[in-house]
Amino acid sequence: MQSLDDYSRAIAGYELSFLSPSAIKTSLCFYHAIWRKKEPQWSICGIPSVLYTDHGSDFTSQHIEQVCVDLKIQLIFSQIGEPRGRGRIERFFRTLNQILISELEGYTGQPVC
8 A cells, every 4th residue: 555645656655464454554554654764765745635545444434534633624525436636656566576676586467355
């Protein structure tokens, strides 16, 4: 899971895990995105004004909604079945797949179910 700044397209934060997505894992990613990083060259941080996401259960939880209310973040959900609204993040994942994941041993090109 990762967070992408819409303006700069910089990776603001990430959470790497083999566990299923959850509101807690999403919150950890979001925390990493808004907090200052240990690496001085990774300067992107801060509370965004808008969180644009899909309808995954980890994003539609009351926990995420409450975090957005508490931090005064506008929560916007993409249109169901309309991936074009998520183009920037989808492009990032496609690039990650083409450059990194496809080079791993055992890669089949098929999504893991």
